[in-house]
Amino acid sequence: MAYKTVFGSLDNFSKGRIDIINDDPKHYVFSNLFEVAKKSKPWEKVAVGINQEYVLEAIRAEGQSGWYSxxxxxxxxxxxxNVE
Known part of the structure; x- marks a missing residue:
């Protein structure tokens, strides 16, 4: 079986689908990172998942951040x- 890598962006992404190669899709919880970031304000942190004790966040990095670190x-x- 051949697999195809598909890239997404804020302007072009596929919603509502996950391709599992060799596992059960019930083991995964996803929010579409691109959809969340597209609807968010610049530099707004939005939780999109939890990996054990860690929270996964999507942040729309646009313009200059007020954060220093x-x-x-x-x-x-x-x-x-790009990151500059």
Missing amino acids: CDHDETVICMDG
């Missing part, structure tokens, strides 16, 4: 755009 336990994954 992130908390010691925060990590960023840029899903659309």
Whole structure:
């Protein structure tokens, strides 16, 4: 079976679908990160999931942030755009 990687962005994403390769979809809880970020205000933190004790948040990084640093336990994954 061949698998295809599909990329999304704030302007182009597929809603309401998850492709599981070898597992049960009931083991996963997802919010569409792109849909959440598109509807959010710049720099607004929105919880989209929980991974054991960690909360997964979507943040629309747009313009200049008033933050100077992130908390010691925060990590960023840029899903659309560039980081400067």
